Amino acid sequence: MSLLQTRPALPSDDKRWKLVNAAMRRNGYAGHALIETLHSVQESFGYLDEPAMRFVAGSLDLPLSKVYGVATFYHLFMLKPKGRHACVVCTGTACYIKGAGSLVDAVQERFGVKPGETTEDDRLSVLTARCVGACSLAPAVVVNGNLAGKQTADRLVAKLEELA
Amino acid sequence: MNLDDLAEKAEEYRARDDGITHEVRVCVAAACQSGGSLPVLEALKAECGDGGGTCKVKGVGCMGLCSAGPMVAIAPKGGTIPDSILYREVKPHDAVEVLASVGGTPVERLHTPTDQPFFARQQRIVRENSGLIDPESFTGYVAAGGYAGLIKALSEMTPGDVLREMTTSGLRGRGGGGYPTGLKWSTVAKMPADQKYVICNGDEGDPGAFMDRAVLESDPHRVLEGMAIAAYAIGATKGYVYVRAEYPLAVERMELAIRKAKRSGFLGSKIAETQFSFEVEIRLGAGAFVCGEETALMASIEGLRGQPRPRPPYPAEAGLWGYPTLINNVETFANIAPIITHGGEWFAGIGTEKSKGTKVFALAGSIRNIGLIEVPMGMSLREIIEEIGGGCPGGKAFKAVQTGGPSGGCIPAQHLDIAVDYDSLKTLGTMMGSGGMIVMDETCDMVDVARYFMEFCMSESCGKCIPCRTGTWQMHELLDRITKLEGTEKDLALLEELCEVVQATSLCGLGQSAPNPVLSTLRYFRDEYEAKLVSE
Numbered sequence: 001m002s003l004l005q006t007r008p009a010l011p012s013d014d015k016r017w018k019l020v021n022a023a024m025r026r027n028g029y030a031g032h033a034l035i036e037t038l039h040s041v042q043e044s045f046g047y048l049d050e051p052a053m054r055f056v057a058g059s060l061d062l063p064l065s066k067v068y069g070v071a072t073f074y075h076l077f078m079l080k081p082k083g084r085h086a087c088v089v090c091t092g093t094a095c096y097i098k099g100a101g102s103l104v105d106a107v108q109e110r111f112g113v114k115p116g117e118t119t120e121d122d123r124l125s126v127l128t129a130r131c132v133g134a135c136s137l138a139p140a141v142v143v144n145g146n147l148a149g150k151q152t153a154d155r156l157v158a159k160l161e162e163l164a
Numbered sequence: 165m166n167l168d169d170l171a172e173k174a175e176e177y178r179a180r181d182d183g184i185t186h187e188v189r190v191c192v193a194a195a196c197q198s199g200g201s202l203p204v205l206e207a208l209k210a211e212c213g214d215g216g217g218t219c220k221v222k223g224v225g226c227m228g229l230c231s232a233g234p235m236v237a238i239a240p241k242g243g244t245i246p247d248s249i250l251y252r253e254v255k256p257h258d259a260v261e262v263l264a265s266v267g268g269t270p271v272e273r274l275h276t277p278t279d280q281p282f283f284a285r286q287q288r289i290v291r292e293n294s295g296l297i298d299p300e301s302f303t304g305y306v307a308a309g310g311y312a313g314l315i316k317a318l319s320e321m322t323p324g325d326v327l328r329e330m331t332t333s334g335l336r337g338r339g340g341g342g343y344p345t346g347l348k349w350s351t352v353a354k355m356p357a358d359q360k361y362v363i364c365n366g367d368e369g370d371p372g373a374f375m376d377r378a379v380l381e382s383d384p385h386r387v388l389e390g391m392a393i394a395a396y397a398i399g400a401t402k403g404y405v406y407v408r409a410e411y412p413l414a415v416e417r418m419e420l421a422i423r424k425a426k427r428s429g430f431l432g433s434k435i436a437e438t439q440f441s442f443e444v445e446i447r448l449g450a451g452a453f454v455c456g457e458e459t460a461l462m463a464s465i466e467g468l469r470g471q472p473r474p475r476p477p478y479p480a481e482a483g484l485w486g487y488p489t490l491i492n493n494v495e496t497f498a499n500i501a502p503i504i505t506h507g508g509e510w511f512a513g514i515g516t517e518k519s520k521g522t523k524v525f526a527l528a529g530s531i532r533n534i535g536l537i538e539v540p541m542g543m544s545l546r547e548i549i550e551e552i553g554g555g556c557p558g559g560k561a562f563k564a565v566q567t568g569g570p571s572g573g574c575i576p577a578q579h580l581d582i583a584v585d586y587d588s589l590k591t592l593g594t595m596m597g598s599g600g601m602i603v604m605d606e607t608c609d610m611v612d613v614a615r616y617f618m619e620f621c622m623s624e625s626c627g628k629c630i631p632c633r634t635g636t637w638q639m640h641e642l643l644d645r646i647t648k649l650e651g652t653e654k655d656l657a658l659l660e661e662l663c664e665v666v667q668a669t670s671l672c673g674l675g676q677s678a679p680n681p682v683l684s685t686l687r688y689f690r691d692e693y694e695a696k697l698v699s700e
Contacts (some may be wrong), residue, residue, distance in 0.1 A: 016554065031467055032465070032466045032467035033467060034467035035447070035448065035450055035464065035467055036447070038450070039409065039448055039450065046348050056331055066468075068179055069469055070467070070468065070469055073452065073469040073470065073471075073626075074449075074450030074452050074469075074470070075450070075451035075452060076409055076410075076449075076450040076451035077450060077451075091371075092371030092601070093371045093372035093528070093529070093566065093569065093602045093616070093617075094372045094373050094529050094534075096371075096372075096616055097529050097530065097602065097604060097608060097613075098529075116557075123656035128452075129410065129625070130369065130371050130451070130453060130620065131369075131370075131371035131372060131373075131374075131410075132410055133194060133195075133368070133374040133377045134194065134195055134198060135230075135372055135373075135374055135376075135526060135528035135529075135534065135621065136195050136230030136231040136453060136528065137195060137198060137199070137230075137231075138234070138528065138529075138534075138535040140198075146198075147194075147198035148198070149198060149199070
């Protein structure tokens with residue numbers, strides 16, 4: 001339980017901060033709920049920026065260095081904003097054997113972004129995941145949260161081109 | 165509450181479906197959902213209406229043959245998968261035809277026979293309810309005999325009796341280590357402490373494995389029941405389910421199950437009118453493979469970076485926040501309730517001398533039937549891959565099967581007749597692991613596979629100890645050179661030396677086992693490495 005007498009004010013009047021605050025309150029502002037809190041920030045804002053990490057650190061009474069350490073340790077947390085669309089290519093073993101590498105290459109060739117990067121016009125972010133558990137549909141991708149299986153390079157590129 | 169009260173309740177829930185003769189079951193687990201099973205479920209529900217009071221459409225968990233999804237089964241009420249008419253790749257516009265076949269002749273173009281080895285050769289304990297009951301329904305679980313294990317433990321057994329039953333059963337940890345579960349529980353039970361914890365490890369990080377995901381998505385109450393029995397046996401009052409954030413559906417179903425179990429008095433304080441209390445919370449992972457290691461997982465629950473620490477002390481003595489902690493895998497917990505219900509002797513009658521019970525495997529890669537199977541320990545690899553799995557598609561020749569993920573190794577064709585259990589796989593230089601089996605055919609480059617796993621370990625290394633942090637990087641460099649046809653004899657020798665060092669000196673299982681895929685491919689496919697070497 002936090003010993004803080006006053007918690008930091010919300011960074012702005014953006015309503016999404018209330019969701020983050022609610023997540024912390026649910027866990028009694030306990031420091032061990034840091035990962036849960038960071039999940040809720042990322043869910044609300046799409047990524048973790050410095051003001052967000054400062055706010056979480058202050059609210060949970062943790063050093064900023066610890067919050068930053070945790071945020072950078074786990075692959076799922078993003079410190080930069082994602083593009084309008086996100087394409088996650090699964091690179092689990094089953095997908096790898098069935099050609100996930102060629103999907104990554106094709107996307108890189110067409111859109112000029114490597115995994116972890118976003119196109120200059122902020123349209124598309126390309127990411128890789130270590131197995132999304134859809135091995136029966138290998139090779140699989142997750143485009144804007146929707147899983148699509150049995151992909152080929154051409155089909156994937158066509159699908160991504162359709163996105164506005 | 166005693167067993168009779170529970171049986172009465174189950175009867176009451178079953179009576180709600182009294183007029184029903186047939187169930188139309190639609191798989192709503194992740195793989196079938198991504199194939200479009202929710203629209204199929206909607207279409208069937210709309211088409212069926214109230215089914216004239218004799219037919220009911222419902223969503224169920226994973227039926228196993230994930231590559232043929234979305235799957236729909238028409239079963240007589242209470243029937244199992246082999247009793248049903250099974251349809252593959254069902255589309256919403258098939259609804260009329262599917263419903264017309266209830267109690268009649270199957271629709272030929274969608275029909276998948278259930279007498280094929282894939283279904284007929286399985287023995288389901290962990291996945292007993294999977295594909296039969298609605299994972300979001302508490303009453304459905306109780307109607308199928310759920311929570312009988314917990315009520316039996318609470319009303320008829322002492323914690324000591326439960327521990328004895330577990331020891332008799334011979335169950336070993338299903339996360340891959342194979343540590344005897346009864347022994348682990350007894351160790352935690354003996355610890356004098358006011359506070360103890362139970363943790364369910366659902367951080368299924370091994371790429372190519374999806375057993376735990378299916379259990380959590382298809383039968384979440386089964387896992388909770390196992391955890392509650394464990395808590396009773398060791399004297400814990402608080403539990404955590406640690407699930408990967410990459411499995412949102414599993415998290416959602418688990419949350420719902422916890423809420424419903426609590427509302428019905430099977431979790432929370434004074435469970436079933438006894439003095440036993442047990443609370444469960446979910447903790448989310450955030451994409452770190454190393455968090456499957458128990459000490460790293462506990463660090464992650466505490467809100468820290470998921471870095472392992474040296475053992476001893478083992479979690480049984482000093483675990484979460486320094487208190488004695490029992491940590492088992494999802495599949496282990498799913499085995500508990502039937503062991504308590506049917507007795508340890510019954511469980512010990514299944515499997516081999518040293519590996520009891522069944523094991524769930526995820527078949528993937530170059531194999532015809534991709535999906536989940538559950539078979540008794542001791543079945544030969546050949547039966548699993550050729551008969552149940554249907555062999556490699558497209559007439560390609562089988563080359564190797566990879567078990568144990570990035571910590572395991574490959575088994576080549578000449579060892580296919582080995583009986584699969586914890587100890588036999590070790591003699592081949594691989595391990596059971598959590599149960600992922602990736603089949604590779606003749607077109608697969610084994611050096612590239614080794615490089616792939618090393619890249620995985622390199623990027624997943626937490627960076628705490630030097631042998632793993634630097635060693636995996638160096639080994640990956642060497643493998644990269646060899647696959648690019650730039651490696652020499654000297655590089656290969658250095659690679660082998662590094663394997664030994666990293667294996668012997670790393671802090672946790674990730675580093676200690678990172679060289680396994682290289683060592684095992686070197687053992688069976690050394691010629692492929694040598695063919696890629698160039699002279700200096």
